Amino acid sequence: MVIRSVDLRSDTVTRPTDAMREAMASAEVDDDILGYDPTARHLEEEMAKMMGKEAALFVPSGTMGNLICVMVHCEVRGSEVILGDNSHIHVYENGGISTIGGVHPKTIKNEEDGTMDLGAIEAAIRDPKGSTFYPSTRLICLENTHANSGGRCLSAEYTDRVGQIAKRHGLKLHIDGARLFNASIALGVPVHRLVEAADSVSVCLSKSLGAPVGTVIVGSHTFIEKAKTLRKTLGGGMRQIGVLCAAALVAIQENLPKLQFDHKKAKLLAEGLNQMKGIRINVAAVETNMIFMDMEDGSRLTAEKLRKSLTECGILVLPGNSSRIRMVVHHQITISDVHYTLSCLQQAMQMIQEPSLNQTGKTENALSF
Numbered sequence: 384m385v386i387r388s389v390d391l392r393s394d395t396v397t398r399p400t401d402a403m404r405e406a407m408a409s410a411e412v413d414d415d416i417l418g419y420d421p422t423a424r425h426l427e428e429e430m431a432k433m434m435g436k437e438a439a440l441f442v443p444s445g446t447m448g449n450l451i452c453v454m455v456h457c458e459v460r461g462s463e464v465i466l467g468d469n470s471h472i473h474v475y476e477n478g479g480i481s482t483i484g485g486v487h488p489k490t491i492k493n494e495e496d497g498t499m500d501l502g503a504i505e506a507a508i509r510d511p512k513g514s515t516f517y518p519s520t521r522l523i524c525l526e527n528t529h530a531n532s533g534g535r536c537l538s539a540e541y542t543d544r545v546g547q548i549a550k551r552h553g554l555k556l557h558i559d560g561a562r563l564f565n566a567s568i569a570l571g572v573p574v575h576r577l578v579e580a581a582d583s584v585s586v587c588l589s590k591s592l593g594a595p596v597g598t599v600i601v602g603s604h605t606f607i608e609k610a611k612t613l614r615k616t617l618g619g620g621m622r623q624i625g626v627l628c629a630a631a632l633v634a635i636q637e638n639l640p641k642l643q644f645d646h647k648k649a650k651l652l653a654e655g656l657n658q659m660k661g662i663r664i665n666v667a668a669v670e671t672n673m674i675f676m677d678m679e680d681g682s683r684l685t686a687e688k689l690r691k692s693l694t695e696c697g698i699l700v701l702p703g704n705s706s707r708i709r710m711v712v713h714h715q716i717t718i719s720d721v722h723y724t725l726s727c728l729q730q731a732m733q734m735i736q737e738p739s740l741n742q743t744g745k746t747e748n749a750l751s752f
């Protein structure tokens with residue numbers, strides 16, 4: 384029986400707030416292709432300043448942001464990019480850097496904390512003398528926070544070390560910073576320090592910041608000029624985008640201060656889950672707004688059974704795989720939603736693991752909060 388709706392599928396599910404909608408309605412706009420949209424220009428200048436980079440460019444999505452950055456850095460045919468085998472660029476972007484960008488991926492195992500072994504990165508770099516047989520390495524990609532590791536944060540020190548490797552070998556460094564602000568808040572480190580070593584960064588406005596649409600890429604003036612041309616080539620040039628950028632400006636103002644509470648809500652949810660039988664949670668690994676809940680081997684629980692049972696309570700989650708559920712907290716999830724989710728999960732797991740209890744009706748959906 385659905386008592387309320389709690390959407391934990393992702394932090395991309397948030398709805399624009401009234402303030403965002405008002406800003407969208409009154410946004411000052413112009414044609415951003417024929418010239419520039421003034422509100423987009425304002426957002427881009429703000430983001431470049433926050434990131435400590437020369438320039439910025441609004442793009443429709445994080446996927447396009449990453450694709451443009453990889454393609455600008457790897458504009459020579461036969462280029463290769465070193466990236467994580469569990470990175471978003473490699474796993475969830477339809478292989479776009481290869482199919483559209485013509486760039487060859489060289490994957491390195493992502494460690495549990497989202498990093499890649501520094502020695503393995505350096506060992507993966509092709510011989511700069513080149514070869515008749517091999518692609519040439521031009522770029523290293525990191526992801527901060529690292530989504531498929533459960534929203535883990537990469538430290539500024541680790542990022543600097545990767546940047547030193549890139550510089551030593553004449554390579555560029557790109558950071559997929561879809562949730563960079565979450566890393567900044569969790570680590571207590573300003574975003575510009577986290578990306579100091581990077582030549583480009585893609586920062587999503589539509590994730591935990593809660594804007595309805597958009598991503599901003601940052602880099603040097605020269606880099607952003609090339610990125611702007613590529614954005615048009617890929618069909619990402621848009622006209623009066625101030626309508627979208629106005630919402631993003633409100634999102635940054637309204638929601639940046641709330642990220643710390645998203646992290647607290649995620650931790651509260653993880654600690655509650657950790658009390659339950661039949662699942663495994665690494666509470667210490669919940670550093671930001673994501674939780675991975677793994678079914679214990681041999682238990683009757685499966686991700687699909689739990690997902691379905693939660694849906695009946697109005698709770699939406701995404702299975703990571705057959706024995707894993709991912710939950711992502713955002714600013715439109717309340718503490719009460721967390722308690723409701725824990726209670727529904729407790730009952731769902733009991734019903735699945737101890738079906739005999741169902742006959743006695745002891746586990747009716749009489750939830751109390």
Ligand SMILES: Cc1ncc(COP(=O)(O)O)c(C=O)c1O
Nearest residue numbers: 444445446447471526530559561
């Ligand atoms: C780490 C990471 N990078 C990039 C993206 C792509 O963003 P978008 O969905 O806006 O294309 C996502 C997912 O939304 C993500 O989680």
Ligand SMILES: C[C@@H](O)[C@H](N)C(=O)O
Nearest residue numbers: 392393394395475530
């Ligand atoms: C699924 C993935 O593409 C999206 N970035 C998310 O984390 O929800």
